[in-house]
Amino acid sequence: MLKQIEGSRAVAEAVALCRPEVICAYPISPQTHIVEGLGEMVKSGELQGCEFINVESEFAAMSVAIGSSAAGARSYTATASQGLLFMAEAVFNAAGLGLPIVMTVANRAIGAPINIWNDHSDSLSMRDCGWLQLFAETNQEALDLHIQAFRLAEELSLPVMVCMDGFILTHAVERVDMPTQAQVDTYLPPYEPRQVLDPNEPVSIGAMVGPEAFMEVRYLAHAKQLQALERIPQLAAEFGQQFGRDSGGLIRTYRCDDAETVVIAMGSVLGTIKDTVDALRQPENGGLKIGVLGIVSFRPFPHEAIAAALKRCKRFVVLEKSLAVGSGGIVATDVRMAVTGMGLQGHTVIAGLGGRAITVKSLAALFEKACAGQLELTTFLDLDWKAVNKQLEREKAVRRSGPIAENLLRDAGVVAARNY
Amino acid sequence: MSYQPIKFYQTGTFTVGNRLLAPEERSVQASAKRFNSINSGHRACQGCGEALGARYAIDAAMEATHGQLVCANATGCLEVFSTPYPETSWQVPWIHSLFGNTAAVATGIAAALKVKQKKAPHGQEIRVVAQGGDGGTTDIGFGCLSGMFERNDDVLYICYDNGGYMNTGIQRSSATPPAARTATTPAVGVEPGNVFGQGKFVPAIAMAHEIPYVATATVADLRDLEAKVRRAMEIRGARYLHILVPCPLGWGTASHDTIRMARLAKETGLFPVFSAEHGEQKSALAIRRQLPVEEYLKPQKRYAHLFAPTPRVEVLAQLQALADRNIKRYGLLDGGKQ
Amino acid sequence: MDKPFAITLDPGSSLANRTGSWRTFRPVYLDRLPPCNAACPAGENIQGWLYHAESGNYEQAWRALVDNNPLPAIMGRVCYHPCEGACNRQQVDEAVGINSIERFLGDEAIRRGWQFSKPAAPSGKKVLVVGAGPSGLSAAYHLARLGHAVTIREAGPYAGGMMRFGIPKYRLPREVIEAEVQRIVNLGVTLTLNCKVANIEQAMKEEGFDAAFLAVGAHIGKRAYIPAGTAAKMVDAISVLRSMEGEEKPQLGRRVVVYGGGNTAIDVARTVKRMGAEPVIVYRRTRDKAPAHDFEIEEALQEGVMVKWLSTIKHADAGEIMIEKMALDAQGFPQPTGEFETLAADSVVLALGQDVDLGLLDGVPGLEVKDGVVQVGPNMMTGHPGLFAGGDMVPSERTVTVAVGHGKKAARHIDAWLRGETYAPPPKHELAGFEKLNPWYYSEAPHVVRPMLDILRRQSSFEEVVQGLDESNAQFEARRCLSCGNCFECDNCYGVCPDNAVIKLGPGKRFEFNYDYCKGCGVCAAECPCGAIKMVPEEN
Ligand SMILES: Cc1cc2nc3c(=O)[nH]c(=O)nc-3n(C[C@H](O)[C@H](O)[C@H](O)COP(=O)(O)OP(=O)(O)OC[C@H]3O[C@@H](n4cnc5c(N)ncnc54)[C@H](O)[C@@H]3O)c2cc1C
Ligand SMILES: Cc1ncc(C[n+]2csc(CCOP(=O)(O)OP(=O)(O)O)c2C)c(N)n1
Ligand code: SF4
Ligand code: SF4
Ligand code: SF4
Ligand SMILES: [Mg+2]
Secondary structure, three states: OEEEEEEEHHHHHHHHHHHOEEEEEEOOOOOOOHHHHHHHHHOOOOOOOOOEEEEOOOHHHHHHHHHHHHHHOOEEEEOOOHHHOHHHHHHHHHHHHOOOOEEEEOOOOOOOOOOOOOOOHHHHHHOOOOOOOEOOOHHHHHHHHHHHHHHHHHHHOOEEEEEEOOOOOOOEEEEEEEHHHHHHHHHHOOOOOOOOOOOOOEEOOOOOOOOOHHHHHHHHHHHHHEEEEHHHHHHHHHHHHOOOOOOOOEEEEOOOOOOOOEEOOOHHHHHHHHHHHHHHHOHHHHHOOEEEEEEEEOOOHHHHHHHHHHOOOEEEEEEEOEEEEEOOOOHHHHHHHHOOOOOOOEEEEEEOOHHHOHHHHHHHHHHHHHHOOOOOOEEEOOOOOHHHHHHHHHHEEEEEEOOOOHHHHHHOOOOOOOOO | OOOOOOOOOOOOOOOOOOOOHHHOOOOOHHOOOOOOEEEEOOOOOOOHHHHHHHHHHHHHHHHHHOOOOOEEOOOOOOHHHHHHHOOOOOOOOOEEEEOOOHHHHHHHHHHHHHHHHHHHOOOOOOOOEEEEEEEHHHHHHHHHHHHHHHOOOOOOOEEOOOOOOOOOEEEEOOOOOOOOOOEEEOOOOOOOOOOOOOOHHHHHHHHHOOOEEEEEEEHHHHHHHHHHHHHHOOOOOEEEEEEEEEHHHHHHOOOOHHHHHHHHHHHHOOOOOOEOOOOOEEEEEEOOOOOEEEEEOOHHHHHHHOOOOOOOOHOOOOHHHHHHHHHHHHHHOOOOOO | OOOOOEEEEEOOOHHHHOOOOOOOEEEEEEEOOOHHHHOOOOOOOOHHHHHHHHOOOOOHHHHHOOOOOHHHHHHHHHOHHHHHHHHHHHHHOOOOHHEEEEHHHHHHHHHOOOOOOOOOOOOOOOEEEOOOHHHHHHHHHHHHHHHOOOEEEEOOOOOOOOHOOOOOOOOOOOHHOOOOOOOOHHOEEEEOOOOOOOOOHHHHHHHHOEEEOOOOOOOOEEEOOOEEEOOOEEEEEEEEEHHHOOOOOOOOEEEEEOOOOOHHHHHHHHHHHHHOOOOEEEEEHHHHHOOOHHHHHHHHHOOEEEOOOEEEEEEEOOEEEEEEEEOOOOOOOEEEEEEEEEEOOEEEEEEEOEEEEHHOOOOOOOOEEOOEEOOOOOOOEOOOOOEEOOOHHHHOOHHHHHHHHHHOOOOOOHHHOOOOOOOOOOOOOOOOOOHHHHHHHHHOOOOOOEEEOOOHHHHHOOOEEEEEOOOOHHHOOOOOOOOOOOOOOOOOOHHHOOOOEEOOOOOOOOOEEEEOOOOOOOOOHHHHOOEEEEEOOOOO
């Protein structure tokens, strides 16, 4: 059924269609509307057979989900940013215990300085926690990915994060095609836990494992993610057949067939990038041979699929909303690993941190430069170099010059920053 | 064999069992068919009060629920000594997640079980117990615990209080008693050992949540402990049981003195044994043979600095005052009938 | 269940980890000797029979009791119960009323007609027992149970010895003696009354006895020199008491002075009180120095017996005596003060102790007599082979219980001697002193006081003064036993082991340690209420 609704609402309804049995929630922007929607559905009776628990922290939210999942209930929660970090210990634990929890991460920057707007630092900080991480490009895909996520998680007995850009997707009112309950029920069978806390078959879950077996445990977790590399495209294909649209998979390419330059990115920014690429391909704009590669599955990382997609190009530009401070790109590092030995020119572009707008204008300039072979190895898109340099000067002069954020704001003439 | 009502016979209800006691008056632990929820072969120290307390409590809960029980366990000695790969001592469905989230994990289990029960109302009902050490309860797990209390989730949380972070090598927790020496409150300086005026007594905080049931117990009073677990399992909602479990290693006591130390803690009044419902005290386990606090402190190396090289009379007086305050506050001389 | 590798484990699998290897000390179950048993002159296994009484299994209790002492109904009345004096329970509240339970069992056995179990196969040996007092009866009983043919020769008209001719019936009703003696006779013992053995060697030879046990007691009242007028009436206590058993009751007049401070003095005074006289006991020292048991003095005073403490008789005459006041010196000995007093007295009864009549031993070679009593070795044999002796006629405390103990001990040695062997008693268990117990576990339970006859009837009749317990309070009293040193199946060790290393074998079968898992912490030993577990160092 086609609906014009907010992204968060769309996700909430999709999650409800998946018949979750335990939902636990703790508020943080921009995730709030999702859990509010679910809470309402449970309270009104629209979503039955589900416990909605208002917990006292994200750490508790994930912990409740761990308990409920281990006791055999389909479990869901959502968070973002600081919340994800606050639950970090439990996030790793859920993966270690192999519990198929599904969690929405409404991607948002991490403080300090506190910032509520979108980038990917939060989920990427959990890069190695053992969860699968799927990134949605649109609200439709966000909705669809949740349905696929439960299936994937439960089949593999691994938790899955569905990442969607905060505000940009969560708060955007768009048209989506909402599947019916019957459709979802056909695609997603009831949860059959792989291990469960059951008095009739008592087991001890969560043993202490020493050096004699720890490496093996870790390798097996890795092997499971590698299995996911096979399962994700299959499930996406099955989804496509049943629901009549393409959603999910490992990667998605756009105009790559003859592209010499391929722009790689995750999430909603792909839309803007595709628009820019369409424009640059126009003969009046130089008819640049440029294409786009969207990564849906950041974990497991689809090394082979990416290498295959880049086989015919000369260079790639990874545009990412995250920064490995002190190193550079995070996604770019993985991409470079994937194309090892292919002799490609690779560029990293750090963009959109803390909600900084990524405009078609800036992208067009960037891509032209890239196609011309003039792009630096690492670019900080639309960085205010004046402000940055001023601070760097100041620091050179005085060892201790006060908090960077305050100094920059002062320089930018902002009197007071709003806090959330 | 003839049975006689327990009031007048050899050992009353003080021993674990007794061949003369009517079978229904015997403790769970007296039964040859007890569950042994935590099996032999665990790696707890010799004479570990926590290993004992856990078997007492979980066996009682198993009895009360006819074996329909699931346990969540915090990181700590109990978890480490019971489940090092490749063996576990637990014979009940059991999960260990983290150090500080056990109450929440239990909430999750309870929620899952509630949903399952609603979906299959004729299946046997399963109940949940969460358990952890004092560190995992009163410190790092306190947020989750308070949340669980406040939501009144159907969980019995059991804290095994051995007065410190024992598993990491005996550091101070907020349940470490004043003057006690730990690795982080060493017996040096002008005020050796743990400072006075800090720490918290979580049973009282639990009462402030007005949850349906709060109780304390020790491994020295098995029947009281079992009765409290039984009562707790009769009640729905959040319940809290705080059990004093002496730790020979951390307290510096002889391994055979574990039960004696728990008994002395209660008999001196330093550890009040009582129960409360909905925030109101309901009972106290009366002191039977009151003793001065020294009797309890002296056998413990963690208090050795109070007796030598020079006796710290003023500190002993302060500790006695704490005991006296407990006795008054909880009515320990008259069994709670203030 | 499809269990993830290493993280999820099978229940109870830690059994693979044998923590027993950690042990440096191992707990062992043992039986220690309860102080009551150690103190019982008859060697009763008190804790052992109380164990059955606690369960209400009185017949089994009685059978365990009579393994050592065939006279529980008598003992339960006249024994001075040194067991209670040793009882560990005194340190908790009051001693267990062992004696009253013993009496209950003895009475119960009489009431229900319980008989001794059949003796062992006949040995073909004949043993003569001289004297049917407690010592002789005890020896006869044990010898008969060991399969020997036993004949008792008793000079008097009744069996019981001093229990019959000395101890008054208000303390020991005669039916009780009759019943317990009869039960011994039922065992096949030949008892011949009114048959004094004049010459032991001859008696043995004539009838071909293989051994003899002498238990003739001490029946000759000691006399003291008291200047007396010819009209003064002076008799000895034993004769008075003995005549109580005959047709002619003693004629002592109204005002009877009893001279002496022992139990016999008390018994005589209380006896004459019951006959309507006004007895006055004259004793040279103080109450606390008197050899009589304080409870007996107390009972006598309650009944109206008068006592002149710190007094000696200087002179006796018709109708009166003169006494001199005494004072205790620094050493506690009474010294004359020169202060005199006269006392109306129709008669004076001397209660100054008894001597042994050794007439039947005249000319027996090898005998050693010292201080008027026959000397015996540790096996109760006199210097003459085959001739054993016990009770009041050998050096002893002169109580019924000691006499019974002698009888038992002598029987065992006679049995061995008859087979040409020597009897070696099994090694004694170590004592279960109070420090071996964990008294915490015993609940507060005060001693049950035996009911007493009302005072009017005590002053005028020979009805039994101290009454028995009924079943419920006998059981209660039995359950006050701490079971010192002997497992009473309280389940503590089973319950308190942090390693579940104690195996419960089931009712009556006690417990076993599972050394595969026992870490040797010692909690079980520390928490065993009765000290039935010991920690011993591991050898390797
Ligand atoms: C008044 C009194 C009260 C007492 N009260 C108590 C008491 O309450 N509790 C207690 O424990 N003790 C009491 N005693 C002491 C106790 O009675 C004696 O210690 C005990 O009876 C000694 O036992 P026996 O077998 O050695 O000798 P006896 O009991 O004296 O028995 C010896 C028997 O041998 C017989 N006999 C003697 N010579 C011959 C012979 N030649 N041939 C055949 N038979 C012979 C005698 O007739 C007598 O029956 C009391 C003693 C007296 C005098
Ligand atoms: C988040 C976290 N912090 C610290 C630890 C280290 N740690 C493990 S057990 C433990 C002490 C446990 O103390 P307590 O809860 O009192 O249990 P005990 O060992 O005394 O029984 C600590 C500090 C941990 N595992 N996790
Ligand atoms: S350190 Fe203490 S709590 Fe831990 S196993 Fe040893 S005795 Fe038990
Ligand atoms: S603790 Fe109890 S059951 Fe164990 S040996 Fe001692 S008396 Fe017997
Ligand atoms: S309590 Fe258990 S582990 Fe300790 S010594 Fe006794 S049997 Fe052994
Ligand atoms: Mg602790």
